[in-house]
Amino acid sequence: AQKITQTQPGMFVQEKEAVTLDCTYDTSDPSYGLFWYKQPSSGEMIFLIYQGSYDQQNATEGRYSLNFQKARKSANLVISASQLGDSAMYFCAMREDFTGGGNKLTFGTGTQLKVEL
């Protein structure tokens, strides 16, 4: 069974600084994918970034980048130049393929990020 571990329940970062949110995973499938989602206090889930297990380069999307270390089974999210609006819960999730296609996601427990002035 797939498992996602986020060991940081809460993190603080100063505005304009970079922050790394940790995510480790466990799977026996050679093909998998990792997603990061943001959940602000308003409650919606916002897709941020994706990394496939066969991707040669680390994914980047604007201020978000993914530090993918396959041998260590880690997929840490890096947010550069933090902004107050980055304060939110962040979830790491792993894709598992299932009957009929589509992507079943297994989520971690999340990291609550607080950006301070």
Added chain:
Amino acid sequence: DAGITQSPRHKVTETGTPVTLRCHQTENHRYMYWYRQDPGHGLRLIHYSYGVKDTDKGEVSDGYSVSRSKTEDFLLTLESATSSQTSVYFCAISDSGQGNQPQHFGDGTRLSIL
């Protein structure tokens, strides 16, 4: 924003009553999912659908059933609600079976079972 509407957005009901949550999409996506979110657990998959009338169980399916009679609607039913089903429920959709396609989520339904 993906066209996903969950209804109701909030509901309070009593133990033992049936409850149906609706997810409606305007994106014509094939795949639809129901998750529940509880403190300390992240989101957990309840049921999913890979086409009209094609559904299957997820990780926490006990006590829940689903139906999908049209592409755009995916219903989640609690036949006899229990207090342990108090949670925030999210519907999600995705377009294809391609691995890099993210799931897009509705705004959630906050359900309280008293």
